[in-house]
Amino acid sequence: MTDLPFGFSSSGDDEDRHDSGDNSGGKGDDNPGRGPGGQNPFGFGGAGAPGFDPSAFDPAALGQMFSQLGSLFSGMGSGMSAGGSAGPVNYQLAGNLARQQIGRFTPVSTGETKAVEDAIRLAEVWLDDAAVFPSGISTSVAWTPVQWLEETMPTWRRLCDPVAVQLSKTWESNLPAEAAQFAGPMMGMLTQMSGMAFGTQLGQGLGQLAKEVLGGTDIGLPLAPDGVAVLLPEAIATFTDGLEQPAQEVLVFLAAREAAAVRLFxxxxxxxxxxxxxxxxxxxxISIDFSGIEQLTTDLDPTQLFSDPSKLEELISSSASFEPKTTPEQQAALTRLETLLALIEGWVEQVVTHALGDRIPGTGALTETMRRRRASGGPAEQTFATLIGLELRPRKVREASTLWRQLLEASDVATRDGVWAHPDLIPDSTDLDNPAAFVDRVIGGDTSAFDDPIAELERTLAQEREQGGRQNNTDEQDGDKNNGGTSG
Known part of the structure; x- marks a missing residue:
């Protein structure tokens, strides 16, 4: 990235020189738009140009300048944004950049596909005794990084669109009056630039993730379509190279993690x-602190935009430095998300340990390796933390795993997995800090409390309707008897 936003060039760029028709450096009165340093790409005379009168400043000229600036910048995304620029994020740009980031990759062979299918099939058999949930897999597949990118993009859209849309609305509704006066004519271009900026960061993050992920649920989110269990052989081979475990055991271990997560979802x-x-x-x-741009527009002399186009570039580039402020409500949402991701990861850990612990000697070591891998993160996760403010790795996986283990030790598999029956029944962040108290609440109370309360309410209403219907039938029959007796 350059100092200017999203890789824009300065006014002396080659593209501008190609439009000039000559390189005379501002000589001659027939082109007063040239400044002392070279061509003015906006076609207006500067403060030092012949005939320039600051008192005759025409506000309409500012709109014309923004329009010309928009045309100048529009070529930047040529070939990348076409067909993909609609909406809050330019996903076509994201996909193109991600593929460039992925680079060369090895196609999945027939043997690798069969190995993945066999590993998942074996893991499914072992998981049957470790969880109350039956298999949720309809298809087992082996993907390349590019296949992972293409197949998971719909989920990334659902994750990124709400953030990008709200950020755009906040920008437009809260821009100070002075800044809005300048930016109004080019707000459409700023929206497109925002979509390209999101697309750029998303593409870089997805490209890196595509080379790192081992399966469809590797980062805790269900990225693949429903019922599809995914493993990526190339990434798994790289992951296995640094371990002292047999490759086949590593593959079955990862297959069990993927299959367990698919069952849960x-x-x-x-x-x-x-x-x-x-x-x-x-x-x-989402909200944005606009104090910086207020100060910028307060100190800016509009005539400087004509004499020094770099001032306008400074105004635009400043938009890249405004980051959303985290509100208490947002922090609460992030805490809930982090807790939920930790509970998913901890449950998968315990189920896989229960299923494989006596069958694969290296299960404990592999589990600890996965914990460290998630905890260390990487450039891709840092990108998403910057882009949408969300950490893809939970901090309390060890605590969540302990909670599920203690609950199983104090009860049974059905009680442990019954906690997932309704979102109001799952542990919260305080329960992760004190798992014993949560276990006591579950074991000490009526286990029927873990039935779905919504379903229980529906059953109660159905019983009341049925009783009401029987009562109505009785009343009607009594009425018919009374009418018959009167008429006789």
Whole structure:
């Protein structure tokens, strides 16, 4: 990235020189738009140009200058934004940049596909005794990084769109009056630039993630379509190279993690939506501190925009430095998301340990490796933390795993997995800090409390309707008897 926003060039760029028709450096009265340093790309005379009268400043000329500036910048995205610039994020640009980031990759072979299918099939058999949820897999696939990118993009849209939309609305509705006066004629261009900026960061992050992820649920989110279990052989081979474990055991271990997560998302219908709605809750609270741009527009002399186009570039580039403020409501949403991701990861850990612990000797070591891998993060996760303010790695995985283990030790698999019956029943962040108290509440109370309360309410209403219907039938029969007796 250059000092100017999104890679824009300065007014002396080659593209501007190609439009000039000559390189005379401002000589001659037939082109007063040239400044002492070279061509003025906006076609207006500067303060030092012949005939320039500051008192004759025409506000309409500012709109014309913005229009010409927009035309100048519009060529920047040529070939990348076409067909993908509509909406708050330029996803075509994101996809193109991600593919460039991925670079060369190895196609999935027939043998690798069969190995993945066999590993997932074996893991499914072992998981049957470790969880109350049955298999949720309809298809097992082996993907390349590019396939992962293409197949998971719909989920990334759901994650990023709410944040980008709200950020755009906040920008437009809260821009100070002075800044709005300048930016109004070019707000459409700023919206497009914002979409390209989001697309650029998203593409860089996805490109890096595509080379790192090992499966469809590797980062805790259900990125693949429903019922699809995914492993990425190339990334798994790289991951295995640094371990002292047999490659086949590593593959089965990762297959078990993927299969366990797919079971959870398949049989806990509210879970996927809760993850995505928490992101939307975060997005609704976005606000921006505009004090910086207020100061900038207060100190800016409009005539400087004519004499020094770099001032306008400074005004535009300043928009890249405004970051959203985190409100208490947003922080609460982020805490809920982090807790939910930790609970998912901790549950998967415990289920896989239960299923594989006696069958694969290296399960404990592999589990600890995955913990460290998630905790260390990487450039891709840092990108998403900057882009949408969300950490893709939870901090309390160890605490969540301990909670699920203690609950299983004090009860059974059905009680442990029954906690997922409704979102109001799952542990919160304070429960992760004190798992014993949560276990006591579950074990000490009526276990029927973990039934779905909504379903219980529906059953009660149905019983009341049925009783009401029987009462109505009785009343009608009594009425018919009374009418018959009267008429006789």
């Amino acid at each position: 398949a049989h806990v219908p509210w879970l996927r939506q809760r993850l995505l709605s928490t992101v939307e809750e975060y997005a609704r609270g």
